[in-house]
Amino acid sequence: MIVRTWRHRELIAEMVRHDFAQRYRGTYGGIVWSFAHPAAMLAVFTLAFGGLFSRGAPEPAGGAIGYALNVFPGLLLFQALAEVINKSPTLITGNPAYVKKIVFPLEALPVTATLASLIHALIGLTVWGVIYGLFLNQVPVGALYLPLLLLVFAPVLLFFALLFSAVGVFVRDLSQIAAPLGQALLFLSPVFFRTENIPRQWQLLLLLNPMTLIVEQIRIVVEQGQIADRAGLALYFTVTSLLCALAWRVFEYCRGRFADLV
Numbered sequence: 001m002i003v004r005t006w007r008h009r010e011l012i013a014e015m016v017r018h019d020f021a022q023r024y025r026g027t028y029g030g031i032v033w034s035f036a037h038p039a040a041m042l043a044v045f046t047l048a049f050g051g052l053f054s055r056g057a058p059e060p061a062g063g064a065i066g067y068a069l070n071v072f073p074g075l076l077l078f079q080a081l082a083e084v085i086n087k088s089p090t091l092i093t094g095n096p097a098y099v100k101k102i103v104f105p106l107e108a109l110p111v112t113a114t115l116a117s118l119i120h121a122l123i124g125l126t127v128w129g130v131i132y133g134l135f136l137n138q139v140p141v142g143a144l145y146l147p148l149l150l151l152v153f154a155p156v157l158l159f160f161a162l163l164f165s166a167v168g169v170f171v172r173d174l175s176q177i178a179a180p181l182g183q184a185l186l187f188l189s190p191v192f193f194r195t196e197n198i199p200r201q202w203q204l205l206l207l208l209n210p211m212t213l214i215v216e217q218i219r220i221v222v223e224q225g226q227i228a229d230r231a232g233l234a235l236y237f238t239v240t241s242l243l244c245a246l247a248w249r250v251f252e253y254c255r256g257r258f259a260d261l262v
Contacts, residue, residue: 089168110161142221
């Protein structure tokens with residue numbers, strides 16, 4: 001998978017660029033909207049939820065804006081995952097022209113979707129860092145670790161992109177399931193609360209969520225400026241990479257039927 005992706009790196013880079021161009025085609029702001037969207041989302045989140053500190057939610061210094069800035073990196077992580085989950089079921093069925101071309105590397109479609117979501121997440125983290133510095137007069141040292149944590153999370157995004165794009169060809173209902181699945185992953189992850197503050201019988205359910213470990217580590221990185229569980233992250237990356245390789249096998253197995261079903 002890695003070798004084939006590297007072989008088509010120029011095509012994938014061009015497809016990522018095309019994805020950005022299509023997303024903002026015809027708008028006056030263009031690529032500026034990539035920076036405006038996370039800023040607007042952070043502002044709305046601060047106004048709507050910043051003062052409502054629920055049980056178990058982090059309460060950093062800085063009031064509503066402090067709470068929003070503490071939670072926002074986890075929301076960016078969810079947004080990247082939700083984008084991939086929502087888009088992937090129609091990646092193959094929505095591009096019949098590519099499927100009919102024997103020479104076109106179809107794996108470029110899920111890889112492009114994954115890279116585009118990662119780039120948007122990085123842009124959001126950049127906006128978060130700037131706003132954090134403006135309002136709290138400092139940028140946490142741990143912010144330097146956030147791109148690394150996003151990289152550790154990348155196999156999860158690629159896993160869903162590969163698996164859902166392949167299965168979506170055979171099960172068209174998957175596109176209807178994707179949105180509520182994404183919402184479930186958000187509310188069953190410790191974005192708005194701390195895992196240790198919920199009943200023990202529910203903690204195992206949270207640990208099954210692929211977002212949980214990364215969200216917890218993001219919070220520690222922002223608050224303490226260090227990665228607390230290197231061994232856990234290494235194991236997480238290894239397991240998710242193996243699952244990603246399995247999803248790649250499923251994609252390759254199903255590839256021969258794509259042209260007949262699209």
